[in-house]
Amino acid sequence: MCYVACREIEINAVVVAPTSQHxxxxxxxxxxxxxxxxxxxxxxxxxxxxxxxxRSMVPPPPEVWTKxxxxxxxx
Amino acid sequence: xxxxxxxxxxxxxxxxxFIGPGVDFRLRQTERCLPLWDxxxxxxxxxxxxxxxxxxxxxxxxxxxGGYAAEGPFMSLKxxxxxxxxxxxxxxxxxxxxxxxxxxxxxxEVKHGQLHADVMLRGGFIKREEDLMDDPRANTQPKLxxxxxxxxxxxxxxxxxxxxxxxxxxxACLGIAATLSVIKDDLIRHQLHSQSAExxxxxxxxxxxxxxxxLTPADQKPIEEVFxxxxxxxxxxxxxxxxxxx
Numbered sequence: 001m002c003y004v005a006c007r008e009i010e011i012n013a014v015v016v017a018p019t020s021q022h023x024x025x026x027x028x029x030x031x032x033x034x035x036x037x038x039x040x041x042x043x044x045x046x047x048x049x050x051x052x053x054x055r056s057m058v059p060p061p062p063e064v065w066t067k068x069x070x071x072x073x074x075x
Numbered sequence: 076x077x078x079x080x081x082x083x084x085x086x087x088x089x090x091x092x093f094i095g096p097g098v099d100f101r102l103r104q105t106e107r108c109l110p111l112w113d114x115x116x117x118x119x120x121x122x123x124x125x126x127x128x129x130x131x132x133x134x135x136x137x138x139x140x141g142g143y144a145a146e147g148p149f150m151s152l153k154x155x156x157x158x159x160x161x162x163x164x165x166x167x168x169x170x171x172x173x174x175x176x177x178x179x180x181x182x183x184e185v186k187h188g189q190l191h192a193d194v195m196l197r198g199g200f201i202k203r204e205e206d207l208m209d210d211p212r213a214n215t216q217p218k219l220x221x222x223x224x225x226x227x228x229x230x231x232x233x234x235x236x237x238x239x240x241x242x243x244x245x246x247a248c249l250g251i252a253a254t255l256s257v258i259k260d261d262l263i264r265h266q267l268h269s270q271s272a273e274x275x276x277x278x279x280x281x282x283x284x285x286x287x288x289x290l291t292p293a294d295q296k297p298i299e300e301v302f303x304x305x306x307x308x309x310x311x312x313x314x315x316x317x318x319x320x321x
Contacts, residue, residue, distance in 0.1 A: 001176075001276065001279045001280070001283055004172045004176070004283065005092060005283065005287070007172070008172075008287055036092070037092035037093070038092070039090070039092070040090045040091055040092035041092060041279050041282065041283045041286075042279075043087070043272065043275040043276040043278070043279040044272065044276075045086075059085075059086035059087060059090060060090045062090075065090050065091060065092070067094065070091060070092060070093055070094045070098075071092060071093045071094065072093070072094050072095060073093035073094065073095035073096075073097055073098070073286065073287060073290065074095045074096065074290060075096070075290040075291050
């Protein structure tokens with residue numbers, strides 16, 4: 001779900017690694033903490049970690065989905 | 076509200092990546108779901124307690140047979156594959172991610188069937204998975220609102236299925252969490268833990284579809300109608316839905 005959400009907003013920072021296990025990776029195109037949209041649709045608890053602090057971002061803590069961080073989505 | 080539901084809402088339902096009519100619509104539908112979600116948690120806890128008090132291992136087999144009927148290869152391939160048909164060729168570019176998620180779900184559901192078969196095998200209730208084919212209890216499930224409507228939803232709208240993902244898969248997540256809070260049996264816990272992450276993925280699919288795609292009244296209406304159906308008190312009971320009193 002995270003790479004689907006990321007692709008939908010045309011950032012494309014979440015990529016499928018070309019390894020046999022196809023892990024998902026986040027590259028330098030990620031604008032976190034400006035954008036946090038992928039965190040809201042990730043169903044894998046503990047799978048995304050904030051590098052600076054080591055804290056888990058899934059499920060997302062309230063401070064990463066404040067109103068000003070959400071993407072406008074209108075027809 | 077039961078703490079299991081409260082935790083589910085805070086962790087998975089309310090965090091939102093977008094602002095807009097899709098999110099607003101989903102949160103309105105969520106309010107409609109809350110009473111039944113809460114009721115499900117209580118019922119699952121009660122059922123697990125009844126199972127434990129039975130003094131027999133038969134409850135493990137009954138759960139596995141029911142699970143196999145609902146998620147085994149027979150049901151999963153037949154019902155889930157029709158999801159793919161909901162998107163016409165001309166709409167494939169628009170909904171390609173949705174199609175991929177649904178293709179993945181077919182695999183997930185069949186795998187869940189194997190988990191139930193594993194309970195039957197390792198619990199010593201059957202010798203071979205094929206034995207389940209001879210048992211109607213492992214091949215019939217009575218819920219209209221489960222995958223039984225899958226054959227209809229695709230013909231309504233590409234996004235209609237989102238209502239079922241959001242409502243039914245949340246029920247799966249909540250039912251699993253509630254059962255795990257009571258039953259400590261390794262066989263049951265293995266099956267539930269192995270299944271729970273994928274159920275949450277399916278719920279997220281519904282959440283994402285509604286937030287990201289259900290942006291106009293025209294797109295919201297068919298999803299809302301699915302909720303209208305699923306929230307009917309008779310939806311899990313076909314005999315009542317068809318006019319009977321049982």
